[in-house]
Amino acid sequence: MFGRARRLAAEGVLGLNKRNRDYILRFNPRSRYPLVDDKLLSKQLAIQAGIAVPPLYGVIRTQHDIRLLPDMVRDHPQFVLKPAHGSAGDGIVVIAGRSGARYRTISGVLLDFEQLSHHISNAINGQFSLGGVQDVVIVEYMVQFLPVFESLSYQGVPDVRIIVFRGYPVMAMVRLPTRASGGKANLHQGAVGAGIDLATGVTLDGVLGTEVITHHPDTMNPIAGVQVPQWDTILEIAARCYELSGLGYIGVDIVLDRQYGPLVLELNARPGLAIQVANRQGLLRRLQICEERADFNAHYKERVAFSKREFKHPVKGCCQS
Ligand SMILES: Nc1ncnc2c1ncn2[C@@H]1O[C@H](COP(=O)(O)OP(=O)(O)O)[C@@H](O)[C@H]1O
Ligand SMILES: [Mg+2]
Numbered sequence: 301m302f303g304r305a306r307r308l309a310a311e312g313v314l315g316l317n318k319r320n321r322d323y324i325l326r327f328n329p330r331s332r333y334p335l336v337d338d339k340l341l342s343k344q345l346a347i348q349a350g351i352a353v354p355p356l357y358g359v360i361r362t363q364h365d366i367r368l369l370p371d372m373v374r375d376h377p378q379f380v381l382k383p384a385h386g387s388a389g390d391g392i393v394v395i396a397g398r399s400g401a402r403y404r405t406i407s408g409v410l411l412d413f414e415q416l417s418h419h420i421s422n423a424i425n426g427q428f429s430l431g432g433v434q435d436v437v438i439v440e441y442m443v444q445f446l447p448v449f450e451s452l453s454y455q456g457v458p459d460v461r462i463i464v465f466r467g468y469p470v471m472a473m474v475r476l477p478t479r480a481s482g483g484k485a486n487l488h489q490g491a492v493g494a495g496i497d498l499a500t501g502v503t504l505d506g507v508l509g510t511e512v513i514t515h516h517p518d519t520m521n522p523i524a525g526v527q528v529p530q531w532d533t534i535l536e537i538a539a540r541c542y543e544l545s546g547l548g549y550i551g552v553d554i555v556l557d558r559q560y561g562p563l564v565l566e567l568n569a570r571p572g573l574a575i576q577v578a579n580r581q582g583l584l585r586r587l588q589i590c591e592e593r594a595d596f597n598a599h600y601k602e603r604v605a606f607s608k609r610e611f612k613h614p615v616k617g618c619c620q621s
Pocket of ligand 1: 354380382386387388389390392394440441442443444456457458459477483484485486553565566
């Protein structure tokens with residue numbers, strides 16, 4: 301099942317320095333960062349723009365507010381706690397049910413109110429926020445994933461990450477939770493990343509750490525060949541996040557909910573580069589194609605059509621070094 305990650309064609313790979321200098325610094329105005337670094341603010345922006353997000357149950361802003369949690373979630377046996385300034389899945393707790401007075405996390409750990417309060421208290425104190433600054437905790441709807449992903453995730457919701465360059469989707473992957481990632485779809489937590497053919501929305505092989513894998517490590521099901529539902533809608537939502545954020549180089553995280561359809565989870569102003577490994581493709585060439593040929597004033601539907609046409613995944617074997 302495991303094989304060594306194939307080396308990417310050197311000229312096509314976007315490295316960290318180049319990403320920072322030529323894309324993030326050039327196309328992401330500093331003044332717009334707070335809009336995406338604060339998940340509560342991005343949520344509000346998305347709602348204003350008519351883009352669906354997981355419904356908000358409440359916000360815990362102070363230590364004193366923690367006692368309000370049981371009331372906030374009285375009618376919601378399932379919910380998610382999320383530090384507004386967190387990243388890489390840190391500090392997120394997914395509560396999948398109750399057992400008497402205790403809360404059951406998606407990985408099956410039982411927490412009493414005191415333990416949960418302790419966690420929220422740490423989050424408010426900045427334990428999970430960038431720079432350790434004081435934070436607030438979002439309490440929101442727990443996304444219910446579609447049956448199509450059942451064979452490909454272990455306890456948790458897969459999310460689709462799309463890199464959007466000046467309004468053009470350029471590369472996508474789906475991140476699949478594993479036993480190790482504790483119900484979260486972050487690669488740093490041990491989730492699997494699988495590339496997606498931008499033209500069709502069909503998954504390619506996966507990557508776990510730096511290893512190419514063909515099967516999910518927990519469910520043992522093949523990763524490639526799965527059609528992500530509502531692919532065009534997902535691409536359109538991602539493209540529209542450009543206007544919403546004013547940021548020229550972003551990673552848009554989208555989940556597919558059984559009831560609500562595609563929902564935006566968050567926007568990232570410094571999206572990681574592992575998506576290239578998951579796709580066995582460098583980002584650089586795709587970014588250059590946009591710079592050479594794209595019309596940056598085009599409507600989002602035209603932008604999506606361009607991306608689907610230009611960034612079709614090559615036939616297996618043609619792009620490996
Ligand atoms: N409302 C939710 N319902 C279910 N799972 C969620 C929810 N919000 C986040 N998650 C899980 O946690 C992961 C990280 O969440 P995200 O909002 O992207 O924050 P981060 O900035 O830490 O990556 C998601 O990829 C998803 O797997
Ligand atoms: Mg994320």
